[in-house]
Amino acid sequence: MDCELRFPTMVRYPEPEVFARSVRGAHIVDARRRGKYIFLGLEGGATIVVHLGMSGQLRLVDPQTPFESHTHVVFGLDDGRQLRYRDPRRFGRLLYGTEPELIAMRALPDLGPEPIDPAFGAGDLYRRIHHRRAPLKALLLDQAAVAGIGNIYADESLYRARLRPDRRGNTVSKNAAVRLHQALRESLELGIANRGASVDTYRDAWGEIGGQQEQLLVYGRAGQPCFNCGRPLSLVRIAGRSTVFCRRCQH
DNA sequence: TTAAATTCCTGTAAGC
DNA sequence: TGCTTACAGGAATTTA
Numbered sequence: 001m002d003c004e005l006r007f008p009t010m011v012r013y014p015e016p017e018v019f020a021r022s023v024r025g026a027h028i029v030d031a032r033r034r035g036k037y038i039f040l041g042l043e044g045g046a047t048i049v050v051h052l053g054m055s056g057q058l059r060l061v062d063p064q065t066p067f068e069s070h071t072h073v074v075f076g077l078d079d080g081r082q083l084r085y086r087d088p089r090r091f092g093r094l095l096y097g098t099e100p101e102l103i104a105m106r107a108l109p110d111l112g113p114e115p116i117d118p119a120f121g122a123g124d125l126y127r128r129i130h131h132r133r134a135p136l137k138a139l140l141l142d143q144a145a146v147a148g149i150g151n152i153y154a155d156e157s158l159y160r161a162r163l164r165p166d167r168r169g170n171t172v173s174k175n176a177a178v179r180l181h182q183a184l185r186e187s188l189e190l191g192i193a194n195r196g197a198s199v200d201t202y203r204d205a206w207g208e209i210g211g212q213q214e215q216l217l218v219y220g221r222a223g224q225p226c227f228n229c230g231r232p233l234s235l236v237r238i239a240g241r242s243t244v245f246c247r248r249c250q251h
Numbered sequence: 252t253t254a255a256a257t258t259c260c261t262g263t264a265a266g267c
Numbered sequence: 268t269g270c271t272t273a274c275a276g277g278a279a280t281t282t283a
Binding site: 053054055070087088089090091132133134138200201239240 | 253254255256257259260261262
């Protein structure tokens, strides 16, 4: 594999020159995900870690493909294709290292459990939120509490669970935690089945848009009727994020 | 320890 | 038409 850093500051760890030198000649042997992080496993145990941020895209293309604007990193793969990292808003980041090293260097944060992990139960979720005074919306966005939930799936899950986004974690009953646990799984699994929500610029590795934006129940629907009761959906700001919910259906 | 506010960044859309 | 302004959001960092 070859590596060209066209915008070196996308690399957060280690120094960009070290990143490029380390990656050149390495071979990718697997790809996996943890929370919102993508791990490209390399021979020998190190990994390339990619976080797409808001507008990041990884694209697998033929080298003849014209360069799109904001293409910051190009990996030349051994089979002749290129893996291009593109990110107009540059909120994303790339890292290189073994997982223990990255955690020790605080380049990777502590991540909570995966909502879709079969080992993650409603009791686990309850234990993680029932002692917190922050609003549920903020807790779902906290990657140390639960990994992988962003603004879209936080709103969708709270609506499915019929819980107000400004409800404090410590006011949630075990029963409500069961509903939220189920709702998180449903929202994420539906999003995965529909190959992602291309509300904004999201594209998969082949440039294809997802379909989940057509299925959203509340996100982006402020002022439009609730699918359950018909009342216009409310828009508020919680944890610095726009938040859409139904005042009649969510408690 | 936890919660809230601030910051980064650019494309897009609304408003004048 | 063209300019200015507000807004979108993940998470590290700072402040309370």
